[in-house]
Amino acid sequence: MYFKWYFNWIIVVVFLMSCQQKDKTKNFFNNPSTLQLKYAKHFGIQEKEKIKYLFVTENFKDTSWIKLDKHYQKIAALGTIPVFQMYLLNSLEYLVAIDDIRYYCLDSIYKLYSAKKIIEVQPNLQWNYELLLFADPDILITYSNLKENTQLQHILMNHQIQHLVYLDYLEETPLARAEWIKAIGALIGKDSLANQIFEDIEKRYIELKQITENTTNRPNVLTEVMYGDVWYIAGKNSYIAQLISDAGGKYIFDFHDYNNSRPYSFEYVLKYAQDADVWINFHQFRSLQELQTAFSKYRLFKPFQTQRCFNNNKIQNQFGFNDYYESGICLPYKILEDLIKILHPELLPNKKEFYYYYQLPEK
Amino acid sequence: MKKWFVNTYFILFLLLLFSAMDVFVGSISLFENTYSVNTILLEIRIPKTLTAVASGGILALCGLVLQIIFRNPLAGPYVLGISSAACLFTAIGIMSIGVFYLEFWSQFQTTTLSVIGAFVGLLIILLVLKITEQITVILLVGLLLSQLYSAILGILSYLSTEQSLKLYTLWTMGSIQNTTLYQALFLVIVSGLAFLIMLRYIKFLMSYLVGDELPQLMGMKSSKLKKQLLVIVAVLVGIVTAYCGPIAFVGMSIPILVRVLQSDANIKKWIVHSFLYGSLSLTLTDVINQIFFNGSVPLNILISIWGVPLMIWVFIKYLRVV
Numbered sequence A: 001m002y003f004k005w006y007f008n009w010i011i012v013v014v015f016l017m018s019c020q021q022k023d024k025t026k027n028f029f030n031n032p033s034t035l036q037l038k039y040a041k042h043f044g045i046q047e048k049e050k051i052k053y054l055f056v057t058e059n060f061k062d063t064s065w066i067k068l069d070k071h072y073q074k075i076a077a078l079g080t081i082p083v084f085q086m087y088l089l090n091s092l093e094y095l096v097a098i099d100d101i102r103y104y105c106l107d108s109i110y111k112l113y114s115a116k117k118i119i120e121v122q123p124n125l126q127w128n129y130e131l132l133l134f135a136d137p138d139i140l141i142t143y144s145n146l147k148e149n150t151q152l153q154h155i156l157m158n159h160q161i162q163h164l165v166y167l168d169y170l171e172e173t174p175l176a177r178a179e180w181i182k183a184i185g186a187l188i189g190k191d192s193l194a195n196q197i198f199e200d201i202e203k204r205y206i207e208l209k210q211i212t213e214n215t216t217n218r219p220n221v222l223t224e225v226m227y228g229d230v231w232y233i234a235g236k237n238s239y240i241a242q243l244i245s246d247a248g249g250k251y252i253f254d255f256h257d258y259n260n261s262r263p264y265s266f267e268y269v270l271k272y273a274q275d276a277d278v279w280i281n282f283h284q285f286r287s288l289q290e291l292q293t294a295f296s297k298y299r300l301f302k303p304f305q306t307q308r309c310f311n312n313n314k315i316q317n318q319f320g321f322n323d324y325y326e327s328g329i330c331l332p333y334k335i336l337e338d339l340i341k342i343l344h345p346e347l348l349p350n351k352k353e354f355y356y357y358y359q360l361p362e363k
Numbered sequence B: 001m002k003k004w005f006v007n008t009y010f011i012l013f014l015l016l017l018f019s020a021m022d023v024f025v026g027s028i029s030l031f032e033n034t035y036s037v038n039t040i041l042l043e044i045r046i047p048k049t050l051t052a053v054a055s056g057g058i059l060a061l062c063g064l065v066l067q068i069i070f071r072n073p074l075a076g077p078y079v080l081g082i083s084s085a086a087c088l089f090t091a092i093g094i095m096s097i098g099v100f101y102l103e104f105w106s107q108f109q110t111t112t113l114s115v116i117g118a119f120v121g122l123l124i125i126l127l128v129l130k131i132t133e134q135i136t137v138i139l140l141v142g143l144l145l146s147q148l149y150s151a152i153l154g155i156l157s158y159l160s161t162e163q164s165l166k167l168y169t170l171w172t173m174g175s176i177q178n179t180t181l182y183q184a185l186f187l188v189i190v191s192g193l194a195f196l197i198m199l200r201y202i203k204f205l206m207s208y209l210v211g212d213e214l215p216q217l218m219g220m221k222s223s224k225l226k227k228q229l230l231v232i233v234a235v236l237v238g239i240v241t242a243y244c245g246p247i248a249f250v251g252m253s254i255p256i257l258v259r260v261l262q263s264d265a266n267i268k269k270w271i272v273h274s275f276l277y278g279s280l281s282l283t284l285t286d287v288i289n290q291i292f293f294n295g296s297v298p299l300n301i302l303i304s305i306w307g308v309p310l311m312i313w314v315f316i317k318y319l320r321v322v
Helices: A002-030 A080-088 A107-114 A129-135 A150-158 A174-178 A181-188 A191-212 A239-246 A266-273 A288-294 A296-300 A302-306 A332-343 B002-024 B037-069 B082-095 B106-131 B135-159 B162-172 B181-200 B202-210 B213-217 B222-244 B250-261 B267-293 B299-317
Strands: A043-048 A051-057 A063-067 A075-077 A095-098 A139-142 A162-165 A220-223 A231-234 A261-264 A278-280 A309-311
Touching: A043 A181, A051 A162, A051 A181, A063 A162, A075 A080, A080 A095, A080 A181, A095 A107, A095 A129, A129 A150, A129 B037, A150 B037, A174 A191, A174 A239, A174 A332, A181 A191, A191 A239, A191 A332, A220 A239, A220 A266, A231 A239, A231 A266, A239 A332, A266 A296, A278 A302, A278 A332, A288 A296, A288 A302, A296 A302, B002 B037, B002 B267, B037 B181, B037 B202, B037 B222, B037 B250, B037 B267, B082 B106, B082 B135, B082 B162, B082 B222, B106 B135, B106 B222, B181 B202, B181 B222, B181 B267, B202 B213, B202 B222, B202 B267, B213 B222, B250 B267, B250 B299, B267 B299
Parallel strands: A075 A095, A075 A139, A139 A162, A220 A278, A278 A309
Antiparallel strands: A043 A051, A051 A063, A231 A261
16 A cells, blocks of 8 residues: 555656656757757757857757857867868968868868968877967867866866867758858857858758759669678768758668668668669779779679769868868758769759769779 | 896886976977966876876786786786776777766766776686686686677677767777876876785785795685785776776786896886886887877877887897796
């Protein structure tokens, strides 16, 4: 009897707790003071007591907040995407540090680097805390939260360096990733310019998307190659799946109901994708010959035989890093234009050159 | 004996010299006055040097004890699977940070997991020790277990996201610079304690070196003392692994080097020298890294590159029964 009474209470308490949590997860996006973003889900800007805050959230439960009570003018941005977005905002003079110069394709970065305006603080993936202190940034932008790095957290706290975790890679659509330029704009106080640039990107993207909207002929598209023994396949809610469908193609694995990449075997991919029409994104490979040397069974795919293989590394820097993952992610309409040209060349008769893609030559 | 003291003082002098160099050499010159010297020294250089001295010493000591207990120069934290188990547990922690991340717990998360991992690794070895006393079998089992742990890690990395995978890969390269001043001081205290504790076991280790029976004849409970030592080693390895990641080379090679150079079996001398040589090796590596590579080469890579050829040369030159 006592036990039952007790048990009921536990159920009630658990129920209440679960309710409370649900409310918590929703409040900051439904809050009327939140700046409405069109696509991005992992960041936002909210006004509390007349002070604006930029918030970033990974799992929609915990958020980290950055106070926007001043314009950040010394930014350490460890990543190609925030740096390129600063370039788009014409604000590279605020950049004081990057991770490793070898990752960048942008010429302006090399100029600033040789003029000693910016320094590397994570060369070879090794932190150089001395140079980080020397650069003396107001804000550090990194891709991961680095909570486990106690020394870094200690330095950030002691020197009042804000930390923005750049989670653009969690966004599911190209436009959502591009919308992160608004976060950079908010930091350096160029909100309206950022909005303007994003509207332009959006307009161009949607115009291109409309071209393919009514096509009934949708070629099957296979993406990526094996990494070791594993083929990482992006789900239907992923960035690449969205791009392919916007470009008027059919992503072969659009029945995979997840948004990240998961590992599968070669045979699994062969089973579904043997008769694909087009194959894109081959990482470092630059010819069909190279591809076949790496793994001879790639030739079993139809696109290999018909030579409908396109890679996105047309523009690389001298260290082999790909501009696709720098300017491409920030300006997704360029990628979309390339993909439409690949899948439906008849729809873009005036386009002669690709931005990032090229057809893999035989040798 | 006199020669030994001269040697020891010389190494101590070298250690102090390189530690001082490590403090004074870096990406930023201390004399150009570009940034607050105090900050650079207190927040970055001194913690780094202290970590190098303490963790190098601890690892070499642990290696020495394991080699004596297992009567085999191949024994070391890495070979017995203790380091790998600590790594596995830490990796589980790092990869699941997003899943069960708690603010107050984060400071201790990796340390605790790493020590637990080292314990689990050691417990398994102790279980094997119960079944068989044959050292070769235990070493083989240790090696196999190491591979098993790496395999489990492989499965984990296969399932994990790119971001956490990168974090983990970085961590496995070993690093002495990711400690705060307090953590470094903690490591120094731990290393001092380790040194003192090991000195207490000299009598046992000395008699154990002669044969299994001698400790018992001398009235010591051999298996109990052995287990105590192994538990101490597991805790020490766990702590160092948590702060610095798995550091290669030092744990196995330094004790061998000491025993080759110091031919008379005097455990006290071995303990002192192992500690000093271990500290020296890590400090020197960091000095080389700072001077020639601007601090940008991962610790494990650099230490193997200069350390392994040197060790091979020493072994060939002083070829004796190790």
